[in-house]
Amino acid sequence: MDFSRLQASSKIGDDWVYPAATPLNSGHLAVDTGPDHRLYWEEYGNPAGEPVMFLHGGPGGACSPEMARFFDPARYxxxxxxxxGCGKSEPNVAAAxxxxxxxxxxxxxxxxxxxxxxxxxxxxxxxxxFGGSWGSTLAMAYAIAHPDHCASLILRGIFLGAPEDLDYLYQGNAxxxxxAPYALTAPGAYxxxxxxxxxxLAVLTPEERTDVMASYKAIFDMVPANDAERERQLHAALTWSLWEGVISNMIPEAAATxxxxxxxxxxxxAQIEAHYFANSLFIAPGHLLGNADVLARIPVHIVHGRFDQVCPLTQASRLVAALNAAGARPAxxxxxxxxxxxMERENALALTAIMDGLPRLAG
Structure with a gap:
């Protein structure tokens, strides 16, 4: 049977408010040495407009031109x-x-x-x-470090990255x-x-499944000595990537990865995510919600899918509770x-509506 129409029904498809665009400018910016990290960037919209810094997910998810379609090109x-480490930035994990x-x-x-x-x-x-998933995490961490830089935070799919959040995504009943593959022994996206x-889980032995994230990271950290090890490493990376890619959609598109x-x-x-997850996102425990008073000084706009299985809704609930306790409900x-x-239709339209409705910045 052809389920393609069903699979497409949850996607934004032709319902974008703003058209696809090409960048006005692009380039690489040298930001570090040893190694010489160079960020690839693109600029869209109105060069004299209100600035929007877009923070992609992952970590390691990279950007695509479609991500500029949430924004009125005449205004922003x-x-x-x-x-x-990802996309067109250098050095790239896959290449270097x-x-x-x-x-x-x-x-x-x-x-x-x-x-x-x-x-x-x-x-x-x-x-x-503006950031979603890991981009929401990075946006909050950035705002805590530089609140004066932030006119507003527009956050989608809140990711707090606590151990329980990662266990839900990667450990479950592993x-x-x-x-007992179908036993509901723990919460989880599984x-x-x-x-x-x-x-x-098929990539791992039963012993390795006692700590899925650590076992995958061990595969990624391996220096392959032969073709079989190189193949296992690539297969593990593809499997890790496809797991998150498929479950990001309420109606998975298994044939269109x-x-x-x-x-x-x-x-x-896969390798950037495993690197960050193994190091608790390089964020001290409790740092994000513990600084809710700083975030509360900035208008915070949140969009979260009720059926999100990568970042369950309870993560947004914890952020909202922390903001309320700090005396500022989300805008x-x-x-x-x-x-x-x-790119799910309701998320995309909600994010666009928020951007259309923001108070204009002075000057």
């Missing part, structure tokens, strides 16, 4: 850039290897890169900071899966995607009938 100056591209690749480095990029592009005053979960099934993208995405809190992806 939109900056897209690929974070360290993790030993090089993951050196000096931490959340503090990424925050510093945003400062350098805005300075290089002549953004002197407050800007809108330790006992070999004996409940909704059992076939994709089986593929993720997109960028998540591309080998170079997968090597970047917007939209719970959509969607999954995780920003």
């Amino acid at each position: 100056r939109v900056i897209l850039f690929d974070q360290r 290897g993790p030993a090089v591209a993951l050196a000096k690749n931490t959340t503090a480095d990424l925050i510093g890169d945003i400062v350098k990029l805005r300075d290089a592009l002549g953004i002197a005053g407050p800007m809108h900071v 330790a006992t899966w070999h004996a 409940i909704h995607y059992p076939d994709e979960w089986a593929a993720l 997109g960028k998540f099934g591309d080998a170079d993208f997968a090597l970047c995405f 917007t809190y939209a719970i959509t009938n969607a999954g995780h992806s920003a």
